[in-house]
Amino acid sequence: MDRPSRLGGVSWRRVATVTVVAMCLGYAPIAMTELWPYARPGAPAIGEWLLGRAVSPQYVADALATRIEPYRRSLVPMILHSVLGGMLMLLGPVQLLTAVRRRVRLHRTFGVVYALTVYASMAGAAVYLARTAPPEAFDGESFWLVLATILVGTTLSVTFGVLAALGRLPDLHQRWMLLCYGYLMTAPLLRLEWGALPWILPDGLPMEDVNRVAVMHLGSVVVFGALLASRSLDRRDSLPSQGGTWAPWPVLAVAHAAGAAALVLLGRSFLEHGAEGRRLLVAFLLPYAATWAVMVWRQHAAGRDGRPWALEEWRLHLTALCLAPVFSAAATVCFERYMRLDALTALSAGVGIGCGVLAFAATTAVSLRVLYAREVVRRAAPKRDGARPAESRREGVGTK
Structure with a gap:
């Protein structure tokens, strides 16, 4: 497995887990009360109160003034979405802890509740998006497209996670459910940045x-967090009959070259839009570069330590990360040409969805890689009357 680093005797994995759980528990009541003032003017909203004191009441009032009509048109679906979203913030840590502690029956029970809650919450969000024209979204068409992408990614991820559980593929179930929860974590992290970024960005934005x-x-950020969680929980050094890599060095080199060219293209496009373009470019490049550096380091460490399965998964995700700017550049052209968006809006939307979409593609590739290795083992195993070969038994995530 990927050995956790330690600081003062405490593993980074434990620190990360405690941080995520605390954030989820703190955000749950904020999510559940977020839409109350739209149903009953003057009703308390914890998130508004906190944000007003972190920045200023006027900062919050100006933003929410434009939300009254779009939210009221879809108030019931939006309340359903926000209340169930708060429940998901509570159910996520419960699922993680029951899985780690191997409380199988409890994990399955809460898993059914979790999946149904995701579907119901995403249904509420889908109704809101269907009733809201893209220009009427919070900051326009780009955010509408980002929200729609998160909606699709969350729904598909939980569906694949359920199918993996039904197929008794715990390692794949774990990856898809962590990716699903990563998409859901965009909500609390976005609220956190609403309060933190005004202290960094120019005054008055x-x-x-x-x-x-x-x-x-x-x-x-969120899909990289899901990958880190998956790798920390997967203790296998190799897969049975793993064979060669699906991301050899020539493929990785081509992906890096294509990604670098796309980054140059995206960078030039952002710089054409003055101060706002430069601000958006920095906001994209710094986390992207940090993510790339960690992936390169982890795949190097996996190869050095002789852990071929960890190396393979890091390589597949690194390839996808390199191709994310290529996807973003192509999506930008499509948004500008077919949706008639202005250049900066199309560019923001393309970059905003790139890493999330390619992480989904990478998780799909990892899943197919696991299924392929198991199929190779199944076909190579000798057939026995009345017994199944030991090599064909499905492995749990915690085995080597």
Whole structure:
């Protein structure tokens, strides 16, 4: 497995787990009360109160003034979405802890509740998006596209996670459910950045501009967190009959070259839009570069330590990360040409969804890699009357 680093005798994995659980527990009541003032003016909203004191009441009031009509048109679906979203913030840590402690029956029970809650919450979000024209979204068409992408990614991830559980593939179930929860974590992290970024960015920026900065990197942050969690929980050094890599050095080199060319293209496009373009470019590049550096380091460490399965998974995700700018550049052209978006809006939308979409593709590739290795073992194993070969038994995540 990927050995956790330690600081003062405490593993980074434990620190990360405690941090995520604390954030989820803190955000749950904020999510559940977020839409109350739209149903009953004057009703308390914890998130608004905290954000008003972190930045200023006027900062919050200016942003929420434009939300009254779009939210009221879909108030019931939005309340359903926000209340169930708060429940998911509580159910996620419960699922993680029951899985780690191997409380199988409890984990399955809460897993059914979790999956149904995801579907119901995403249904509420889908109704809101269907009733809201893209220009009427919080900061316009780019955020509408980002929200729609998160909706699709979350729904597909939980579906694949359920199918993996039904197929008794615990390692794949774990990866898809962590990716699903990563997409859900964009909500609390976005609220956190609404309060933190105004202290870094120029004074007087409205929340819509702060939101555009945040979505430049939230996709890469949450899916990278899901990958780190998956790797820390997978203790296998290799897969049975793993064979060669699906991401050999020539493929990785081509992906790096294509990604570098796309980054240059995206960078030039951002710089054409003055101060706002430079702000969005920095918000995208810094987390992207940090993620790339960690992936390169971890795949090097896995190869050095003789852990071929860890090396393979890091390579597949690194390839996808390199191709994310290529996808973003192509999506930008499509948004500008077929949706008639202005250049900066199309660019923001393309970059905002790139890493999230390619992480989904990478998780799909990892899943197919696991299934392929198991199929090779199944076909190579000798057939026995009345017994199944030991080599064909499905492995749990915790085995080597």
